Amino acid sequence: MSTPTDSPVPCALPGPSGPTARERLVRHATGIFAAKGFAAAGTREICEAAGVNIASIRYYFGDKEGLYRETLLGPIAEAITAFGGFDDPGLPFEDGIRRFFAPILGMTSDGEDAASETQVMKLHLREMLEPSGAFREVVEQTIAPAHRALVGLLARHCALAEPDDDIHQLAFALVAMAHDYCLSREMMRLLAPGVLDRPRARERTLDRLVGFARALLDHERARRLPHDPEPTPANADR
Amino acid sequence: MSTPTDSPVPCALPGPSGPTARERLVRHATGIFAAKGFAAAGTREICEAAGVNIASIRYYFGDKEGLYRETLLGPIAEAITAFGGFDDPGLPFEDGIRRFFAPILGMTSDGEDAASETQVMKLHLREMLEPSGAFREVVEQTIAPAHRALVGLLARHCALAEPDDDIHQLAFALVAMAHDYCLSREMMRLLAPGVLDRPRARERTLDRLVGFARALLDHERARRLPHDPEPTPANADR
DNA sequence: AGCACATAATCAAACGATTTATTAAGTCGA
DNA sequence: TCGACTTAATAAATCGTTTGATTATGTGCT
Known part of the structure; x- marks a missing residue:
């Protein structure tokens, strides 16, 4: 199977409808990770807050830890x-x-x-x-x-x-x-x-x-x- | 087979009255809660470190949160x-x-x-x-x-x-x-x-x-x- | 002393719920 | 049609909790 991370970065095109799914995911994940910590924050909770589906974490970041690294290293x-x-x-x-x-x-x-x-x-x-x-x-x-x-x-x-x-x-x-x-x-x-x-x-x-x-x-x-x-x-x- | 004098963990002092199971539980729980946080700390991990059975948490503190309250309010x-x-x-x-x-x-x-x-x-x-x-x-x-x-x-x-x-x-x-x-x-x-x-x-x-x-x-x-x-x-x- | 019973403490095993990771199929716009 | 993304469902692991049995200790009665 193709690894999910080697796909071209999908954030290149700016959608007409505000921040992309990836951006929303990172943004809400930052808040939830900050409020509850890594372990207590659930992927369902994050995706629901960001308005994306559960599979998006794997799609964009591989796994939960990849999303966490992004929130940490991004800013x-x-x-x-x-x-x-x-x-x-x-x-x-x-x-x-x-x-x-x-x-x-x-x-x-x-x-x-x-x-x-x-x-x-x-x-x-x-x-x-x-x-x-x-x-x-x-x-x-x-x-x-x-x-x-x-x-x-x-x-x-x-x-x-x-x-x-x-x-x-x-x-x-x-x-x-x-x-x-x-x-x-x-x-x-x-x-x-x-x-x-x-x-x-x-x-x-x-x-x-x-x-x-x-x-x-x-x-x-x-x-x-x-x-x-x-x-x-x-x-x-x- | 296991007499109460030979405790299963090295932290227990020899002799009839070392730290009790309850005390060991609180002590190790404090360290693990401090190191990993409440959510990331597992009851099995705590009990294994303390050398007590999993059911001891319920026996002494009701549940995991009761144990946490004890580590917080005890000192x-x-x-x-x-x-x-x-x-x-x-x-x-x-x-x-x-x-x-x-x-x-x-x-x-x-x-x-x-x-x-x-x-x-x-x-x-x-x-x-x-x-x-x-x-x-x-x-x-x-x-x-x-x-x-x-x-x-x-x-x-x-x-x-x-x-x-x-x-x-x-x-x-x-x-x-x-x-x-x-x-x-x-x-x-x-x-x-x-x-x-x-x-x-x-x-x-x-x-x-x-x-x-x-x-x-x-x-x-x-x-x-x-x-x-x-x-x-x-x-x-x- | 000897026996029956009660209590406290601990144990192994398993339960039910929840979690993340993963897959396959579907939607929709360009 | 192609790629971005969603949906729904499943797998596998882990979690906290619970149960029933077992041992050690104590207690009262005869």
């Missing part, structure tokens, strides 16, 4: 460009870190697409807890370069030639604060609804994270000054 | 006491926030139990992405009081009578940094292994987070001063 191209030059050496720190945070918070585009980016972020957060083989590729191809660019930015503003472990740790703390707005969204709504519901909440949050980043960077720079009567232990052995 | 009693008085008004800020961070990082007890606490934390992180009914109880009974105590601590050190949304946001950022050491552990190992592997990594991380918290608190206090010669953008009103 990385957009993600790469979304960060667009945040580590430009000519940029002030606040502007650079703002460009870095904005896509993570889903602020590159407005309204509808923001929900889509939130779903992709949830997928990534799930994969952080339980990495799959496909995600390792994403890390190496996308996240690792972004992380290197971020630590480079931080090291530069700390007047360091090379980033060390403390810079890495600072970088993790910064992205953690941004991740949290996807991770604990439901809990925020229970504990402090105003943070999410007040007017211009996203803009405020972005401003806030930029301020936090500035404060942590200043803290890091002060920590590295030669005179250091700080509460941090001075025995930096190894 | 909350310990968690409540683990934070033990971190918001004592007589405590300096650094000491209070240190007592708050330590249990999250799994530093209340050493070695073996730390892995157990990490698993419980992973379960909670999964529930943050995809809250179940059982988790809502945990939030209301455990997390909400802890969050209120944290915002109270922060508001006090900001000389505020009542916490506002900005204080809540600061609190979320602080716990996010701590959560991240459970969430993106695998990714840290790929991107910057030294952060996790260097000697006394956990102690250093705790010190680091305390320093970050101090820096962010100072930033927040400075932001609230009427005169504001800070590097934070001048349009910080709103």
Whole structure:
């Protein structure tokens, strides 16, 4: 029998009736995978939501895992460009870190697409807890370069030639604060609804994270000054 | 043939009263639920790991969800006491926030139990992405009081009578940094292994987070001063 | 002590339901 | 007619759950 994947890609022709079956499938699969996880998401459920039949998954992606890989690896191209030059050496720190945070918070585009980016972020957060083989590729191809660019930015503003472990740790703390707005969204709504519901909440949050980043960077720079009567232990052995 | 002394699994201590079947079940279920999620974890897999019969789940917990609830709600009693008085008004800020961070990082007890606490934390992180009914109880009974105590601590050190949304946001950022050491552990190992592997990594991380918290608190206090010669953008009103 | 009975715990086997993967035939527009 | 796509049905595996039997332990009665 002919293998289902070696057929020419059918997404070439734009149908007059909106997104193709394949596109709808990927779109709804992203939302359902993000909401319920890979195992709990059923192929019937996905196909029904997308308005396609069950056999379409095999037809377009071979199997369920192929569809999942597509939802995971598909948006990385957009993600790469979304960060667009945040580590430009000519940029002030606040502007650079703002460009870095904005896509993570889903602020590159407005309204509808923001929900889509939130779903992709949830997928990534799930994969952080339980990495799959496909995600390792994403890390190496996308996240690792972004992380290197971020630590480079931080090291530069700390007047360091090379980033060390403390810079890495600072970088993790910064992205953690941004991740949290996807991770604990439901809990925020229970504990402090105003943070999410007040007017211009996203803009405020972005401003806030930029301020936090500035404060942590200043803290890091002060920590590295030669005179250091700080509460941090001075025995930096190894 | 099989006497009750020679248990079928190596994890059971020799002697008449090792961990009971119920305890082993909960213990291994916690690890598997944390690693794979509720839906992907199979009852057969759990029982095989615990060295008990499949029917034990029904016998002890009714069904799979009852076992899951036990793994989720069981450790909350310990968690409540683990934070033990971190918001004592007589405590300096650094000491209070240190007592708050330590249990999250799994530093209340050493070695073996730390892995157990990490698993419980992973379960909670999964529930943050995809809250179940059982988790809502945990939030209301455990997390909400802890969050209120944290915002109270922060508001006090900001000389505020009542916490506002900005204080809540600061609190979320602080716990996010701590959560991240459970969430993106695998990714840290790929991107910057030294952060996790260097000697006394956990102690250093705790010190680091305390320093970050101090820096962010100072930033927040400075932001609230009427005169504001800070590097934070001048349009910080709103 | 000896016997009968009750309870708790565990076991192997199987049940019914649901899942994904797969196939064959059909529809419809260009 | 050809290719894109749908429909319906089946196969095969796996899932959570349930059952009935079995062992170990305890308990009360004579």
